Amino acid sequence: MSGARAKPQKAYLLDSNWNYGWEFANLERLQPDGDGLGIRGPLWPGSMLDLPRGPWRIPEYLEAPKLIFDPKRKVQDIYAVDYFLFISEKMKSLFDEFVPNSCEYLLCETEFSNGKPGPKIWLCSVVDSYRKAVDVENSPLIHVTRSGGYMISGGADWCFLPDVLKGAQLFRLVEYAVAIFCDQTFKNLCKEKGIKGTSFQQVGFLQE
Known part of the structure; x- marks a missing residue:
């Protein structure tokens, strides 16, 4: 439509x-x-x-x-x-x-x-990494530290900025490098291909 x-x-x-x-x-x-x-x-x-x-x-x-x-x-x-x-x-x-x-x-x-x-x-x-890819103001449980990294409180709801990620399907954030993020399409591909051992936790959305 x-x-x-x-x-x-x-x-x-x-x-x-x-x-x-x-x-x-x-x-x-x-x-x-x-x-x-x-x-x-x-x-x-x-x-x-x-x-x-x-x-x-x-x-x-x-x-x-x-x-x-x-x-x-x-x-x-x-x-x-x-x-x-x-x-x-x-x-x-x-x-x-x-x-x-x-x-x-x-x-x-x-x-x-x-x-x-x-x-x-x-x-x-x-190693595909992005900086300032999160709308921190609309992600209330994500806080910016003095060094510029992210500190997470509880089950944070991430609000990502698609204009920064530019369609990335598997990536890290410079400010929170310990985590690996992916999109729904990549998750679906793992299921379709019969990949064994993956674990996915939904944390938010990649676009509004």
Whole structure:
């Protein structure tokens, strides 16, 4: 119908079930200081709130993460660990097709605890990031800290600004880099593709 407004897209926090079914074989050897997966040094050049580097880029590890899987447990397509994702080849194919510029990857080493070759798993970081993409005045439980980040009170209802996000389907916010957000379309794609292990929490809308 001419003049009809587009229906608002729901926004979600993307997470995964916390029932891994695997463990690290070399977590303490990934970085020289034993920091595990964590970021070493500044998250961004100059300031945490500077773009375009974006948050949580994968460090230059001394060796690839090695995961030991329990052969009695079903392998999921996605695991969330320390602000990163560990994803299957199936999940990576979905990312590559529908959000090709949103992530960076590192192929892991895997095996089952019985010595058999493990599944193909990628360490993934969502690096597509946006600044000032939230209408804070209309998101009453989101507060701006002195450093410019977001502090969340309870179950915040996020009011996103579509003009800033420009159709992003999988993204982070510079001011709240711990979270990974996605839209309803991406959530639907995960269901259609039979992705196992995803968890979605609705947190607001991407357009009004």
